[in-house]
Amino acid sequence: MTLRELAGLIEAEIIYGEQHLDDEFECVSASDLMSDILAFGMPRGVMLTGLANAQSIRTAEIIEAKAIVYVRGKKPGEEGIKLARERDIPILSTRLLMYKACGLIYRQEEKQAEKVSHESTGGTVSRHDLSRAYEITGRNFAKAGSVSVEIKQILQELGIDPAIVRRAAIAAYETEMNVVMYADRGEMVLRLNPRAIQITLEDSGPGIENIEMAMQEGYSTASDEIREMGFGAGMGLHNIKKNADVFELRSTVGEGTSYNIVIYLDSTEKT
Amino acid sequence: MTLTEVVERLGLRVVTPAGSGDSKVTGGYTGDLLSDVMANSKAGNLWITMQTHQNILAVAKLKDLAGIVLVNDRQPNEETMRKADEEQVTILSTGESAFSISGRLYRLLARP
Numbered sequence: 001m002t003l004r005e006l007a008g009l010i011e012a013e014i015i016y017g018e019q020h021l022d023d024e025f026e027c028v029s030a031s032d033l034m035s036d037i038l039a040f041g042m043p044r045g046v047m048l049t050g051l052a053n054a055q056s057i058r059t060a061e062i063i064e065a066k067a068i069v070y071v072r073g074k075k076p077g078e079e080g081i082k083l084a085r086e087r088d089i090p091i092l093s094t095r096l097l098m099y100k101a102c103g104l105i106y107r108q109e110e111k112q113a114e115k116v117s118h119e120s121t122g123g124t125v126s127r128h129d130l131s132r133a134y135e136i137t138g139r140n141f142a143k144a145g146s147v148s149v150e151i152k153q154i155l156q157e158l159g160i161d162p163a164i165v166r167r168a169a170i171a172a173y174e175t176e177m178n179v180v181m182y183a184d185r186g187e188m189v190l191r192l193n194p195r196a197i198q199i200t201l202e203d204s205g206p207g208i209e210n211i212e213m214a215m216q217e218g219y220s221t222a223s224d225e226i227r228e229m230g231f232g233a234g235m236g237l238h239n240i241k242k243n244a245d246v247f248e249l250r251s252t253v254g255e256g257t258s259y260n261i262v263i264y265l266d267s268t269e270k271t
Numbered sequence: 272m273t274l275t276e277v278v279e280r281l282g283l284r285v286v287t288p289a290g291s292g293d294s295k296v297t298g299g300y301t302g303d304l305l306s307d308v309m310a311n312s313k314a315g316n317l318w319i320t321m322q323t324h325q326n327i328l329a330v331a332k333l334k335d336l337a338g339i340v341l342v343n344d345r346q347p348n349e350e351t352m353r354k355a356d357e358e359q360v361t362i363l364s365t366g367e368s369a370f371s372i373s374g375r376l377y378r379l380l381a382r383p
Contacts, residue, residue: 032303098301106374
């Protein structure tokens with residue numbers, strides 16, 4: 001289905017992205033929780049959400065969504081529209097509720113039974129050893145996600161397999177968000193060698209009391225404020241683990257937490 | 272259509288069977304923000320969400336929802352399950368995404 005057909009189907013207003021209306025999308029993810037979209041959203045898909053903040057646009061960029069559709073008549077603010085324009089992510093807004101929008105799109109997809117197949121193209125640009133450090137500030141929700149987006153762009157420009165870039169971007173993003181949500185500050189370091197991508201992070205903050213529990217899906221100590229932003233559903237650490245080949249977490253209560261994430265460039269190398 | 276029929280037709284797993292299976296499903300409501308569901312869902316709606324926090328029970332109860340469907344194989348914790356039994360709220364679960372289970376419920380209920 002093209003974005004144009006989609007817009008007609010759910011009577012959506014096009015806020016940005018007229019030039020992309022003939023683009024096809026392949027799947028839909030529907031959620032108000034950004035962690036859920038990061039965990040289950042697919043590239044080249046359309047993201048349906050009722051959460052119209054800047055994080056929704058950064059999330060769309062990380063998962064490589066074709067477009068964002070805001071339901072319930074929600075629209076991002078000027079800042080969000082500016083970000084969408086910068087990142088070139090089409091945004092649409094419909095007055096329909098999430099449920100009905102899903103229903104109509106699902107029915108239409110069933111009608112168009114023909115599946116679109118796609119081939120992934122692997123790049124072979126030579127990679128030099130690389131190391132970059134980034135400062136992340138706790139509670140700065142306006143900038144949250146920007147480090148991960150930068151890391152993703154670097155990896156993309158190096159021609160790394162898009163599936164691997166995506167995994168690294170998701171792991172980086174969840175790590176970055178953890179600093180923003182819970183810690184005072186943190187330093188993230190991206191390292192790349194011909195074999196692997198490594199992302200490490202040291203934060204200063206409250207630390208994690210019970211790592212085993214924190215790793216469980218659904219466990220969260222997030223405040224209501226964080227939850228309303230679509231985070232804090234207890235998916236973050238689980239999401240990192242799911243996307244990393246190696247994930248080590250160490251924490252001292254009252255001091256901080258350190259993350260070590262490794263993703264092998266050759267996915268057959270998984271230990 | 273009754274909740275029991277919907278459960279059978281969509282192949283949902285029953286996690287807490289406390290609520291009434293005879294209650295009529297009037298439609299669906301898909302969303303993960305409790306304040307949104309509180310504001311916009313209608314009595315008898317089957318609520319599709321990935322939220323498993325025990326606060327979902329109060330929303331389901333206050334809005335007289337038919338039940339809650341947890342998507343992507345999410346499981347409520349024991350505290351939520353215990354409270355669901357106490358408050359007589361039916362929790363169901365599915366391995367499907369919110370989009371696909373919403374689509375299938377919509378299709379099922381749209382049929383005459």
